[in-house]
Amino acid sequence: PEPSALSGKTVVVTAGPTREKIDGVRYLSNYSSGKMGFAIAAEAARRGATVHLVSGPVTLPTPPGVQRHDAESAVEMLEAARPLFADCDLFIGAAAVADYRPETPVEGKIKKHDAEMELRLVRNPDILAEFSTNRKPGQLAVGFALETAGGIDYARRKLTDKKLDLVAFNIYDGTTSGFEVDTNVLTLLDRDGAITELPLLSKEEAAERLLDAIELLLPR
Ligand code: PMT
Numbered sequence: 001p002e003p004s005a006l007s008g009k010t011v012v013v014t015a016g017p018t019r020e021k022i023d024g025v026r027y028l029s030n031y032s033s034g035k036m037g038f039a040i041a042a043e044a045a046r047r048g049a050t051v052h053l054v055s056g057p058v059t060l061p062t063p064p065g066v067q068r069h070d071a072e073s074a075v076e077m078l079e080a081a082r083p084l085f086a087d088c089d090l091f092i093g094a095a096a097v098a099d100y101r102p103e104t105p106v107e108g109k110i111k112k113h114d115a116e117m118e119l120r121l122v123r124n125p126d127i128l129a130e131f132s133t134n135r136k137p138g139q140l141a142v143g144f145a146l147e148t149a150g151g152i153d154y155a156r157r158k159l160t161d162k163k164l165d166l167v168a169f170n171i172y173d174g175t176t177s178g179f180e181v182d183t184n185v186l187t188l189l190d191r192d193g194a195i196t197e198l199p200l201l202s203k204e205e206a207a208e209r210l211l212d213a214i215e216l217l218l219p220r
Pocket residue numbers: 014015016017031032033034035036037074092093094095096097098099124125126127128129142143144145146147158170178179180181203
């Protein structure tokens with residue numbers, strides 16, 4: 001077979017959830033397991049790429065040949081990813097990064113007093129957008145957009161707003177596609193307007209099809 005267009009390229013993949021501290025013993029997070037991002041990192045390494053996997057807190061083993069950088073919060077994930085931006089050919093944001101974090105995490109443990117308490121949240125930095133807006137010509141930016149069915153317009157907006165080369169619209173149905181499960185349903189939208197609807201696949205197969213689509217956009 002022809003050598004992969006990813007062979008010899010450097011790829012940065014984000015994966016998993018982030019945890020945003022409320023106090024010393026509590027956090028805000030989401031149900032991302034990291035499976036989708038880890039499958040992409042594993043397949044890119046298999047295709048001969050140098051792969052940096054920037055991961056939130058997950059319980060998965062590091063795929064063979066992949067360099068792993070662990071982070072807990074969105075701010076830490078950005079700090080771990082930023083030094084890798086300049087020298088990569090491709091950035092794939094598969095992480096479910098929390099959009100907001102508690103403004104002032106409390107040291108120790110918050111005690112309960114009143115019947116209600118308020119938690120003030122502030123926006124987190126957008127890792128994919130920071131890469132995309134500062135990248136050099138030839139560097140590709142790929143994102144995911146998790147939406148319930150019918151959310152393809154939101155996905156298309158992410159493609160244009162973040163100036164991405166490709167976005168994987170990830171249908172969230174709570175059973176076979178999205179967070180935690182081993183399977184996924186992706187629709188790939190690329191910068192040229194091409195739309196590829198993938199069937200229900202294992203996350204490993206979905207990673208292969210995603211990288212096939214990305215290879216077509218990579219400068220040889
Ligand atoms: O980990 P799994 O259990 O296997 O589940 C996989 C997944 C559902 C988490 C994954 O396939 C997925 O869809 N990830 C993106 C989740 C999402 O809804 O992202 P978003 O719409 O908040 O963000 C859009 C894009 O910007 C994503 O590429 C995201 O990584 C990136 N982003 C978002 C916010 C932020 N602060 N920084 C980012 O880099």
